[in-house]
Amino acid sequence: MQTVEWKYTSKLKTGNEIDVLEIKYHFKLPDDLKECIKKNNAGMPYPSKFDTVTSKNRVFGGLLSFNEEDDDSVYDFISLFETDKKNELIMFPFGLDPFGNIYCIKDDKIVLWNHEEEVVEFISESFPEFLNMLHD
Numbered sequence: 783m784q785t786v787e788w789k790y791t792s793k794l795k796t797g798n799e800i801d802v803l804e805i806k807y808h809f810k811l812p813d814d815l816k817e818c819i820k821k822n823n824a825g826m827p828y829p830s831k832f833d834t835v836t837s838k839n840r841v842f843g844g845l846l847s848f849n850e851e852d853d854d855s856v857y858d859f860i861s862l863f864e865t866d867k868k869n870e871l872i873m874f875p876f877g878l879d880p881f882g883n884i885y886c887i888k889d890d891k892i893v894l895w896n897h898e899e900e901v902v903e904f905i906s907e908s909f910p911e912f913l914n915m916l917h918d
Contacts, residue, residue, distance in 0.1 A: 786827045786828070786829070786913055786916060787827070787828045788821070788822035788825035788826065788827055788828075789825060789826050789827075789828060790824065790825055790826050790844075791821075791822045791823055791824060791825035792823050792824040792825075792847055792849060792852055793823065794819075794820060794823050794848060794849060795849050797820070799848040799849065799850075800816050800819060800820070800848055803848070803856065803860070803874075806869055807860070807864075807869055807870065807871045807874070808869065808870055808871075809870075809871050809874050809887075811874060811876075811887060812887065812890055812908065812909055814908070814909045814910050815876060815887065815909040818845070818909065818913075819845060819848060819876070822845060823845060823847055823848055823849065824844065824845055824846065824847035824848075824849070824852060824854065825844055825845050826843065826844035826845075827842055827844065827913075827916060829916045829917050829918045830842050830843070830844075830916060831916065831917055831918065832905075832912070832915040832916050832917065833915070833917075834903070834904075834905060836903070840879065840894075841879050841880055842877060842879065842885065842912075842916065843877065843878045843879045843880045844877060844878060845876060845877050846858075846859065846875060846876055846877055846878065854878060856875055856876070859875045859884055860874075860875055862875070862884070862895075863875060863886065863895075872888070873886035873887060873888035873893065873895070873902070874886055874887045874888075875895075879894070882897050882898075883895060883896050883897055884897065885905070886902075887909075888902065890908065891904065891905075891906065891907055891908070892904075892905040892906045892907075892908070892909060892911075892912040893905055
């Protein structure tokens with residue numbers, strides 16, 4: 783697995799922020815993503831670019847913060863993905879790109895939600911695969 787350096791991380795306030803959201807929204811995050819968030823909450827990765835089948839040099843701007851009071855907190859975006867039944871999600875947001883698009887987990891896969899067109903683009907089969915896609 784490629785080494786990713788995380789900058790500008792923010793320590794989780796209590797350490798159980800992820801568990802609280804998983805319970806509230808009935809959504810289980812993959813363990814590898816949870817561990818990354820616990821160690822690198824709100825962090826920005828280096829390298830941060832990646833390629834997909836349809837585009838080159840996309841940018842993973844960083845992880846959302848799981849501290850409610852922080853800027854770019856998961857709490858700022860999670861309601862965008864609630865179903866008609868409150869406290870259920872279509873997908874779970876975990877990161878941003880520099881253009882306001884949101885990285886999410888959907889069916890254990892990494893997807894990018896384009897906020898302008900409101901469409902979902904498949905990125906990778908898993909979070910580790912996504913991290914391995916990152917390059918300079």
